[in-house]
Amino acid sequence: MQVAQAIVLPRRLRAGARRSPLAAAGLALLIVFALLAVFAPLIAPYNPVAADSAAIVQPPSAVHWFGTDANGMDVLSRVIYGTIYAFAIALPAVAIAIGIGVPVGLMTGYVGGWTDESLMRLFDALRVFPSIILALAVVSAAGASVLNVVLVLGVLDAPVFARLVRSEVLALRNGSFVECAVAAGNPVRRVLFVHLMPNTLQGTFAQAAVRASWAVRLSTTFAFLGLGIQPPTPEWGAMIRQGAEYMVTGQWWIGVFPGAALILLALALNMAGDGLADLLDPRRRSAG
């Protein structure tokens, strides 16, 4: 039984890949980035924080494929190591957003009434607030660190998941297996987590990948603005910031390469997210 399932899964992946080449490409790209992050010390040609004052702002060459930056550090190595930071920020941030948003969405969607109204208005207020200002406030109060950036991003994104899960709950709440579960005598906790949650997660997966790409972009924005991570840490946002100054004078490589990496990762996350949600739907198992 288990063996049969193991054989079937790769076939299903291939079938899924054929159905949506875009999702397959996204997933493949994500895997490449993940490998880069995991094996960075083995792949990167240079130490990313080794400053070489003799080789400042060198254009791309055979020695430095992506050139060097203002401190003489190899851009390629910094882009590769930057992958670690991208994942290290995006993944926990999304995990926190889901960890807060999903239970809240489940509860408010199910209970309704004043709890629902007040929490949703609170979340609306959070969404309307410009995230940059909020991040500035938090970071200036608590200090600039990876942890703080992750927390801010997580909390800022929680309302998205809450709203998503809430709308699924509202759709499922009446006249369906939920009513049946209540009639069978399930306590509220079981109705929410055993019955409702697995059926609302599909949308969550697709959204998670999209929010992860947002998290990456937001964190690079923070770094770009001088919040959060500071140079010489090889983080793409910080690198783009430095590179922006040099764009005017024609030294494009310092900013363009990390920028391209950012775009590619965000794209990969978006594309893969859609495909993943599709693949996980048990209803497709018996289709056709």
Next chain:
Amino acid sequence: MTLLSVRGLHTHFVTRDALDQVRTAHVLNGVSFNVQAGRILGLVGESGAGKSLTMTSVLGLLRPPARVVAGEALFQGRDLLRLSQSEMARLRGNRIGFVVQSPKASLDPLARIGEQLVRVQRAHRSISRRAGQERAEAMLAAVGIPDARRRLRAWPHEFSGGMAQRAVIAMALINEPELLVADEPTTALDVTVQAQILDLLAAQVRERGIGAILITHDLGVVAQYCDDIAVMFAGSVVEHGRTAAVLTRPMHPCTQALLASTPERFHFGTGPRLAGPPPDLFNLPKGCLYRERCPRAEAVCQDVPPMFGDAAQSAACHFVTAGACV
């Protein structure tokens, strides 16, 4: 006079399954029946038998991945299955009226009833708005909607289920078609309203001398309103003939099983023997399609059974002899 003659209609539905293999569902397997002017044909069968699909195939309303692969449907000397989309569009709503199950689905929620009736007319002939409105008013009155002039300006959501269905019937008949197709027109309505709507349909058919096809799963509707009946199973017609004959002396085991399931004839203890597994349209058995459920199946059923009988009653079964039932 035969209005519509469908012969050997085959429709396939091509999909890819979870393992991305191409699978073909044979949803219609040689459907044949006739519709006569002034008579109502009841098309019955369980869900999945292909009743609605037959009419969508004939009326050119199929969407890929479903398509007609064989057969002919002769209407007014032309084969509907060979006509182009635009030619079919000229026939639909004009020479052939269509009434569906849910009136909410046919009525545009953003247009007044009178406007919709005028639209249907102007789609098929040049007629002034005022003349269109007058004919619309007459039609609404003819289908039993009181205060028709005022109702022209009503919105669909202001109508109750029964009234909305009357309005839909008005739309189907306003261009004076020769053939009316009604797909489960009363299933969504209350029992006491159902009879009113069916009475209306029957009266209009008789008055205008047109032919009608009534698709339903309710044998009571067929027994009381349809002159002829065609029983479908797994995409083919297994029995066809005058309603009185077929329902009192059914020839085909499928018809017999259907009748035995009606509450009037049902006895406790016979239930499990009536329903079998639903036919797998991707893997139909060779020969008789009813084989796997039939209490009488024998070796000869591996061959496709011929349609035995005459115009009054015929069934596709090896064991049918003239006038006798299984």
Next chain:
Amino acid sequence: MIAAEVCDLGMRFGRPPAAIHALDGVSLRVHRGQVLGLVGESGSGKSTLGRCLLRLLRPTSGSVMVDGQEITDWPERRLRPLRANMTMVFQDPWSALNPRMSIRRLIEEPLKLHRPLSAPTRRTEAERLAELVHLSRAQLDRTPSELSGGQLQRVCIARAVATKPTLIVLDEPTSSLDLSVRAGILDLLHEIRTQTGAAMVFITHDLATMRLIADRVAVLYLGQVLEEGPVADVMGAPAHPYTQALLSAHLSAEPGVRPDRIRLTGEIPSPVNRPSGCPFQTRCPLVEPRCRSARPPMLDAGPAHRAACVRIAEAANRIAA
């Protein structure tokens, strides 16, 4: 032995002036081992009544008694253990089952919630229940999307009888199923009824099915009970004009058998603006001024057979064909 009873039950949704009175002064009882049929068209309140009986809804007036306990105002927490005793089978089997759970898990769930059994015992019990409803072992490991409508409804029935309830409410359990499948489910229900001795409340709009399975029947219209009695009496000699019209609207599958139809005009009025007095007055062929002034009381029309029509007293309640 009374399994369940409602007294003067009322259920109002929303607030005046746009309030909907789904139920108005309904009093019924059902005994152990008996099947009470609730019949009515749209807006009759039959589904609402079923839900009130199981306290899935909290009635706005009147009382609900199950197994001798008055549960009208109990909070959900207190009701939960009682839910082992009163179960429901819903109309649409496709949406009543969690699409992500296996059939085995779905059948084991009521057992898990209400009976302290060890996991292996639960497993065997689930298998026994599957056999009871004529499902195969292989089907236990499937998910709802892989089963047909009839099979899914059997799963729902297995869930409903798992905890050996005293009351089972079935809300149109066969309406969305094919004719031949329907027959199989009715057979199953008949078996279960004789084996378990539970009280059943069978809600439907189909009179013919009612005649097969019910012992007593109550006819509902716009939230009120218009007639109640043994099924043979109510179907054979209907006292209320509405019941007579309902019966005559039923289409028999015997061609040529055409009872003279009582043709009702108009449709069921909206439940928001109910007429005062008899709810049937807008369509009744026998309507009189006194039907509009006050709500007709329930009058005797035979042994254990009552109907709410003022004309019963003068034996003038039959609609001439």
